[in-house]
Amino acid sequence: MKKVKYYYDAENLAYRKIKTKKATKFGYAALFLLAAALFGVLSFVVLLNTPFFETPKDRLQAREIENFKIRYAILNKKMDQIDEVLENVEDRDNNLYRVYFNTSAIPDEQRKAGFGGVNRYKELEGFDNSELVINTSKRVDIISKELVIQSKSLDEILKLAKEKNNLLAAIPAIQPVRNENLKAMASGFGYRTDPFTKVRKFHAGMDFSAKSGTPIYATGDGVVDRADNTASGYGNHIVIRHGFGYETLYGHLSKYNVRAGQRVKRGDVIGYVGSTGRSEAPHCHYEVHKNGEVVNPLNFYYGNISAAEYVAIARLANQENQSLD
Template identity: 40%
Template sequence: MKKIKYYYNPNTLRYEKLETPLRVKLLRALGFIAGSLVTALIIVSIAFQYLDSPKEKILRQQYEKASENYDVLSGHLRKLQQQMAELEKRDNDVYRAIFEASPIPDSARVKEMEKNKEIQLVQAMDADDLYSDVVSTLNNLNKRVAYQNKSYDDIGGFIKNKEVLLACTPAIQPVSNKDLNRIASGFGYRIDPVYKTVKMHAGLDFAAPQGTPIYATANGTVQQAGNTGNGYGNHVVINHGYGYETLYGHMFRIKTSAGKRIKRGEIIGYVGSTGKSTGPHLHYEVHKNDKKLDPVYFFYNDLTPEQYDRLLKMAAASNQSFD
């Protein structure tokens, strides 16, 4: 029930009913509405500043998830960059070791074409699709890196084994022979100096003054060192592995012992004329899997093509051997 208000009118000396004009009522209503609107605006502005709307909450969650994904992807990318840098270094080392060249990678040839395709593809993606595509690309790249890494490990092993094999393969002349004038008798059937009959001469004879240094022609282990009465006099046999052996006969003095590890170019003795010999010289043999080979084919490391051709002709001449 609405209350009726009265006021005392001093002019009429009585209480009269209080009636509010319509204009005042409208002004009051407008004031109330304006105050409410201002208050609402203040509350909304504060709420928008400190509180998230539902859409903003979703966007914030997406942003936080994207940030986490970005940190994970950044970590993967750093690892991949380190791995790729290592692979590039090993790739260059492998090519330099084998081909002595720097090949152009396939990625460089198609770089511009792929770049344009990638830009168009990325522009058509939203955030989730882009993230999924990046993850897929990284997984694929991880697999390729792992496979390539294994491939280079295999190649590295092949190179190391090849280096060992080359170091253990006879490749130099056993005495200093720059002028190529010390080849006295070659491999093959020659006249025996003692029996004067044609016999198989299974090595090369290097004529040299007594005391001339004799060098190991490859890395290996001394198998024999001494005089065993087999006609070679003081001699040394080196086992190089991979089926290779070399024999150095008729030494004046031996400068090594059985079981010792030898490097190519190391002095193992000195030229002499011990055993079945008609003068100071070195009898040199190369064996592969117990088969005697012509040593002249194992001098490729210290001769030019012209020198090697001349040496072949000299070793092929028919003459009398020194032993």
């Protein structure tokens, strides 16, 4: 029941009912409606900005954001693959090409340096996925810079190579046994388990497992220094002097195809796989020497294998297994 209000009429000494004017009633009603409208609008805005109320546009945007994240994830995966190949090229460049030409290696700090000074990614800040976009953009920029540095380095190497054709022909640059003839890349350079004593010892070359009688190829131009079995452990073996400080050894042969003093070219058949000397199974033990020091032959297979094959053989060679000699 509506509450009735009174006022005291002092002139007539009586209480009289307070009557609300129509204009006042209309004003109250208008004020109420206005307040209700404002409350409704505010509530609608709040609902639009909560996860409990999704419009078709919100759902479409959410799908686009997820697709955007997937595309960036795929892009980063591809960049991982590019990084792996680029690292192999850089490793060859520093430890092979530049060593050949007595040129200083390019330090990692220079190859992988970022970009100092002005913030290059300021316009990408302030968004929900800014970190993802900025990190990906940085990776693209760094890889692009690495490619530019590597390209310039290879241009320099090419210039040196044109001046040193004889050196390039002499460098051991291929595998002594072709991939299609391999049973396995049995053992790599470094510490391995000796097959006879089972003691861990340094293995100064790489073992290429293949059938007896498989051709063995000279890995660079040179002169055969020896083709005999007088060195302990190697059995029938060949040593080629390539000049420029390079020398290669091929051990455990079944027979020779060259003689001491003979000049050979890269790719010539010099002998055949066997298991003579201190050997557990048919294979070619292959060593590379530079200035009297043994070096990892893995760094010299750039003449007849692809980047993907190089990565695969590197993984096998770096496994700590048992050598065959």
